[in-house]
Amino acid sequence: MAGNIFFVGLMGAGKTTVGRVLAKHLHKAFYDSDHEIERRTGVCIPYIFEVEGEAGFRRRESAMIDELVRMPDVVVATGGGAVLLDENRKNLKQHGTVIYLRAHVNELWIRTRNDKNRPLLQTADPRKRLEQLFEQRDPLYREVAHHVVDTGGQSVNTIVHQIESLIG
Numbered sequence: 001m002a003g004n005i006f007f008v009g010l011m012g013a014g015k016t017t018v019g020r021v022l023a024k025h026l027h028k029a030f031y032d033s034d035h036e037i038e039r040r041t042g043v044c045i046p047y048i049f050e051v052e053g054e055a056g057f058r059r060r061e062s063a064m065i066d067e068l069v070r071m072p073d074v075v076v077a078t079g080g081g082a083v084l085l086d087e088n089r090k091n092l093k094q095h096g097t098v099i100y101l102r103a104h105v106n107e108l109w110i111r112t113r114n115d116k117n118r119p120l121l122q123t124a125d126p127r128k129r130l131e132q133l134f135e136q137r138d139p140l141y142r143e144v145a146h147h148v149v150d151t152g153g154q155s156v157n158t159i160v161h162q163i164e165s166l167i168g
């Protein structure tokens with residue numbers, strides 16, 4: 001399949017994991033927006049949040065998305081909050097096929113609970129935080145997505161095969 005594929009979804013949805021495997025299958029280059037920001041700045045995302053605040057991180061993320069969407073034939077895993085800005089949603093929708101990886105909050109929480117690299121989940125009740133983010137963002141993910149893929153209880157390989165048949 002020609003063209004770009006962009007993954008959106010909440011933290012723990014599997015954008016990085018599924019995106020990397022799909023890219024390999026399709027012989028496309030894979031980019032992860034979060035990793036690219038860390039590679040270019042030389043610091044981790046929690047540090048960017050600490051120094052520049054969430055707003056600073058969002059500015060870097062927008063610039064990164066604007067650059068990545070213009071590349072030919074790539075698979076891109078976006079950060080969980082990339083859909084918050086209207087300009088990012090427009091950019092993603094215009095330049096490729098957008099796939100929303102969806103999972104229940106409980107599963108997202110289980111997948112992310114031992115990882116300290118997500119500043120928005122460093123709260124007293126990360127599960128509650130995920131619930132709030134789901135409420136806020138599910139409509140935005142749906143708005144931008146060409147396809148919604150449920151990942152609950154599915155292996156990464158099953159999800160990848162499902163996406164391959166969706167995009168032909």
Ligand SMILES: Nc1ncnc2c1ncn2[C@@H]1O[C@H](COP(=O)(O)OP(=O)(O)OP(=O)(O)O)[C@@H](O)[C@H]1O
Pocket residue numbers: 009010011012013014015016017018034077078079080111112118151154155156159
């Ligand atoms: N389908 C799945 N079943 C079980 N575990 C999964 C599945 N997909 C991903 N995981 C696991 O969940 C964790 C989070 O996955 P991943 O980092 O790919 O999510 P993400 O959507 O990129 O999150 P973020 O927005 O924070 O970057 C990883 O440990 C990964 O191995």
Ligand SMILES: O=C(O)C1=C[C@@H](O)[C@@H](O)[C@H](O)C1
Pocket residue numbers: 010011034045078079080081082117118119120
């Ligand atoms: O959901 C979010 O807002 C985030 C998700 C991660 O991918 C990172 O982009 C960062 O931790 C923020």
Ligand SMILES: [Mg+2]
Pocket residue numbers: 015016017032034077078
């Ligand atoms: Mg990721």
